[in-house]
Amino acid sequence: MDLTVAWAFIIAFAVFAYVVMDGFDLGIGILFPTVTVGHGRNRAMNSIAPVWDGNETWLVLGGGGLLAAFPLAYAVVLPATYPLIIAMLLGLVFRGVAFEFRWRDERHRGFWDLAFFAGSLVAAMSQGMVLGALIQGIEVSDRAYAGSWWDWLTPYTLLTGLGTVAGYALLGSTWMIWKLSGEVQEHAYRLATRAAVATLVLMALVSVYNLAMLDAYRARWLEMPNILFASQVPLLTLIIAVALFQSLRKRRELAPFLLSLALFLLGMAGLGITIWPNVVPPGITIWDAAAPERSQAFMLVGVAIAMPLILAYTAWAYWVFRGKVGTDGYH
Amino acid sequence: MPDLDALLLARIQFAFTVSFHFIFPSFSIGLASYLMVLEGLWLKTGRQRYLDLFRFWLKIFAVAFVMGVVSGIVMSYEFGTNWAVFSDRAGPVIGPLMAYEVLTAFFLEAGFLGVMLFGMNRVGKGLHFAATCMVALGTFISAFWILSVNSWMQTPAGYEIAANGQFLPGPSWLAIIFNPSFPFRLLHTVTAAYLTTAFVVGGVGAWHLLRNRTDRHARTMFSMAMWMAAIVAPVQIVLGDIHGLNTLEHQPAKVMAMEGHFQSHPDGAPLILFGIPDSEAGTVRFAVEIPKASSLILKHDPDAPLAGLDTVPQQDRPPVGIVFWSFRIMVGIGLAMLGMGLWSLLARMRGRLYDSPLLHRAALVMSPAGFVAVIAGWITTEVGRQPWTVYGLMRTAESASPLAAPAVASSLAAFVVVYFAVFGAGVWYILRLMAGGVQSGESGPDAGVAGPIRTAGITPAAQATSSGSPRSEQEVAP
Numbered sequence: 042m043d044l045t046v047a048w049a050f051i052i053a054f055a056v057f058a059y060v061v062m063d064g065f066d067l068g069i070g071i072l073f074p075t076v077t078v079g080h081g082r083n084r085a086m087n088s089i090a091p092v093w094d095g096n097e098t099w100l101v102l103g104g105g106g107l108l109a110a111f112p113l114a115y116a117v118v119l120p121a122t123y124p125l126i127i128a129m130l131l132g133l134v135f136r137g138v139a140f141e142f143r144w145r146d147e148r149h150r151g152f153w154d155l156a157f158f159a160g161s162l163v164a165a166m167s168q169g170m171v172l173g174a175l176i177q178g179i180e181v182s183d184r185a186y187a188g189s190w191w192d193w194l195t196p197y198t199l200l201t202g203l204g205t206v207a208g209y210a211l212l213g214s215t216w217m218i219w220k221l222s223g224e225v226q227e228h229a230y231r232l233a234t235r236a237a238v239a240t241l242v243l244m245a246l247v248s249v250y251n252l253a254m255l256d257a258y259r260a261r262w263l264e265m266p267n268i269l270f271a272s273q274v275p276l277l278t279l280i281i282a283v284a285l286f287q288s289l290r291k292r293r294e295l296a297p298f299l300l301s302l303a304l305f306l307l308g309m310a311g312l313g314i315t316i317w318p319n320v321v322p323p324g325i326t327i328w329d330a331a332a333p334e335r336s337q338a339f340m341l342v343g344v345a346i347a348m349p350l351i352l353a354y355t356a357w358a359y360w361v362f363r364g365k366v367g368t369d370g371y372h
Numbered sequence: 373m374p375d376l377d378a379l380l381l382a383r384i385q386f387a388f389t390v391s392f393h394f395i396f397p398s399f400s401i402g403l404a405s406y407l408m409v410l411e412g413l414w415l416k417t418g419r420q421r422y423l424d425l426f427r428f429w430l431k432i433f434a435v436a437f438v439m440g441v442v443s444g445i446v447m448s449y450e451f452g453t454n455w456a457v458f459s460d461r462a463g464p465v466i467g468p469l470m471a472y473e474v475l476t477a478f479f480l481e482a483g484f485l486g487v488m489l490f491g492m493n494r495v496g497k498g499l500h501f502a503a504t505c506m507v508a509l510g511t512f513i514s515a516f517w518i519l520s521v522n523s524w525m526q527t528p529a530g531y532e533i534a535a536n537g538q539f540l541p542g543p544s545w546l547a548i549i550f551n552p553s554f555p556f557r558l559l560h561t562v563t564a565a566y567l568t569t570a571f572v573v574g575g576v577g578a579w580h581l582l583r584n585r586t587d588r589h590a591r592t593m594f595s596m597a598m599w600m601a602a603i604v605a606p607v608q609i610v611l612g613d614i615h616g617l618n619t620l621e622h623q624p625a626k627v628m629a630m631e632g633h634f635q636s637h638p639d640g641a642p643l644i645l646f647g648i649p650d651s652e653a654g655t656v657r658f659a660v661e662i663p664k665a666s667s668l669i670l671k672h673d674p675d676a677p678l679a680g681l682d683t684v685p686q687q688d689r690p691p692v693g694i695v696f697w698s699f700r701i702m703v704g705i706g707l708a709m710l711g712m713g714l715w716s717l718l719a720r721m722r723g724r725l726y727d728s729p730l731l732h733r734a735a736l737v738m739s740p741a742g743f744v745a746v747i748a749g750w751i752t753t754e755v756g757r758q759p760w761t762v763y764g765l766m767r768t769a770e771s772a773s774p775l776a777a778p779a780v781a782s783s784l785a786a787f788v789v790v791y792f793a794v795f796g797a798g799v800w801y802i803l804r805l806m807a808g809g810v811q812s813g814e815s816g817p818d819a820g821v822a823g824p825i826r827t828a829g830i831t832p833a834a835q836a837t838s839s840g841s842p843r844s845e846q847e848v849a850p
Contacts (some may be wrong), residue, residue, distance in 0.1 A: 108463050
């Protein structure tokens with residue numbers, strides 16, 4: 042077993058876990074201004090208050106894991122997207138503190154709600170644009186970023202940014218459908234339909250753009266025999282999309298959230314197929330960027346022992362706060 | 373290689389963000405343990421007073437912890453954004469240690485924090501106490517790993533150097549983790565966090581005692597904090613001394629800067645108490661010194677020779693002025709803490725611990741002292757490490773990302789504005805919570821007037837329930 046491949050999957054898992062878990066709470070932040078002030082907002086906030094910190098820890102694992110397993114990728118991508126990363130971090134500062142601060146200062150609750158919204162939006166947009174900047178390729182020479190500090194800003198990265206915002210909004214709204222009831226839930230159903238449309242349109246646009254952008258990407262997707270395997274991803278996406286709209290129409294409560302997760306999983310799989318085996322397209326493969334075997338093996342022991350425990354107590358924490366917020370609240 | 377201005381800006385940005393960040397964990401490490409003790413005492417004795425105190429400090433903990441989290445995420449990415457060359461070269465060695473911090477500490481804290489803050493009535497007392505213990509344990513494990521990383525940068529060990537300049541792990545990870553300065557730095561830093569928290573708790577107790585001497589909650593807080601000061605402050609001074617001796621062995625130039633020893637002293641070095649170091653002239657002006665005392669402290673022999681910075685090449689010397697002063701601030705505060713501890717013992721023996729306004733005023737003045745000492749100590753050790761990121765092996769000047777100065781200047785400006793505004797507000801909220809004092813039947817973050825969970829589906833009758841209500845007492849009394 043190639044340790045580097047194993048680590049590529051571990052990092053991908055951490056990124057996926059982050060994207061779907063922080064995705065729904067960033068999504069609630071993005072939708073926050075549309076939720077009614079008072080009970081609606083308070084309940085939306087309460088539905089994620091006990092778990093948001095754990096969700097965000099996956100982002101630290103993604104960053105820390107990248108530094109540990111693929112230090113060259115970490116050292117190239119972060120300077121290449123410097124303004125985006127700084128914007129994301131500051132966005133996360135604002136929306137993170139809002140969880141506590143809005144309860145400590147009734148007079149400025151409006152301000153902290155705004156901070157929660159703007160911080161979530163900026164963080165989501167930045168994350169999507171970092172992803173886009175990675176896929177469109179990063180200029181590297183002599184183990185260092187060699188481009189200018191605005192290279193990341195292109196129409197393509199704007200699309201991936203918006204796609205991420207829409208996707209998070211979809212996760213956030215379907216989470217609210219699951220965890221809330223009454224008027225807020227009704228509102229969430231309306232939001233979810235719109236967010237689903239936006240997400241799917243942007244996913245399609247990004248996919249077409251990918252094919253047009255690089256010959257290598259086109260070859261990966263469209264040549265035989267690749268197309269036989271790769272085409273399963275858009276086909277499945279279509280099926281999931283239909284199921285999602287049906288579940289929303291039938292007023293199902295849990296299914297829309299799970300189907301949105303599946304959409305994200307397919308999106309990630311698509312991106313993986315696109316860039317594999319590069320970690321920083323076009324030139325750095327996972328093996329170029331890999332840390333030595335001793336580093337990867339040492340960490341793999343840690344992951345093998347800690348990850349099942351982490352998943353277990355995280356699941357327990359979600360279980361403790363199960364059920365609707367509002368029918369049997371948290372006390 | 374970035375130009376000089378970009379390098380300086382990157383250093384200022386890192387110093388700024390890490391100093392701000394460090395304030396919060398140095399408080400939450402101690403506070404998590406204090407909360408564990410309070411909840412444990414409540415479970416053991418069943419006294420409402422401990423539960424009130426627990427809930428009071430839990431609300432403060434929540435605000436401090438959230439600021440530690442968001443400022444900490446910044447740190448985990450700043451290695452890559454601003455110190456890319458360092459990350460690429462040292463990543464194979466320090467990266468796994470930081471990954472272990474995430475796996476064994478951050479998830480533990482975050483996973484159980486929700487239950488600790490909001491889950492008392494959902495999981496029962498025993499499990500809730502277990503969650504509190506896990507959060508406290510998480511803060512300690514986090515300190516363990518990140519201080520191991522920091523210590524490795526100070527006293528690198530167990531590495532090999534690859535052809536491309538990367539540091540690679542040697543055969544033993546234990547040699548890397550338990551590098552020579554790590555055990556001392558860990559003990560000294562964690563103890564500092566406990567002392568910092570003790571003086572904050574003592575200050576809050578003192579503030580309320582000054583307003584009402586019979587306040588039972590304030591008495592308990594003040595008494596517990598002063599026990600900590602009396603017992604832990606002397607321990608910390610001994611630990612600091614041992615840590616200093618370890619630094620002398622592995623990073624002598626840092627100790628020379630701390631002591632202000634520009635010249636070598638072949639037969640006994642003086643202890644310079646105060647003075648103004650002048651690096652250009654290579655002397656300490658207006659020095660007030662005790663002859664031979666430095667050799668006595670560092671070598672346990674008044675006549676032992678001590679080398680000075682004149683033995684270190686110019687380009688390898690740390691900046692003396694900052695290190696010299698920050699060290700004195702830290703030591704001065706340490707001695708003042710010792711004084712507080714002794715004073716409180718005296719007052720306690722005379723039975724006047726709660727009736728001595730002067731003592732309470734002093735405790736109030738000293739309440740933020742721990743933070744100043746922690747930052748000063750941090751500056752001493754980090755600036756004293758210069759001009760290296762990996763001591764003796766990799767220079768700070770060759771560690772930075774290839775970023776243009778305007779990019780770093782903009783981000784630095786943004787960090788300064790946002791941190792002062794956001795964390796300023798957070799500190800204000802904490803002070804307001806502290807000033808409010810502990811109520812009998814104190815509400816938790818899950819049930820308080822302003823608690824995040826209160827509004828979740830409550831009936832009008834329950835809405836009337838606020839702090840001090842009989843309902844919340846009945847619900848939670850053991």
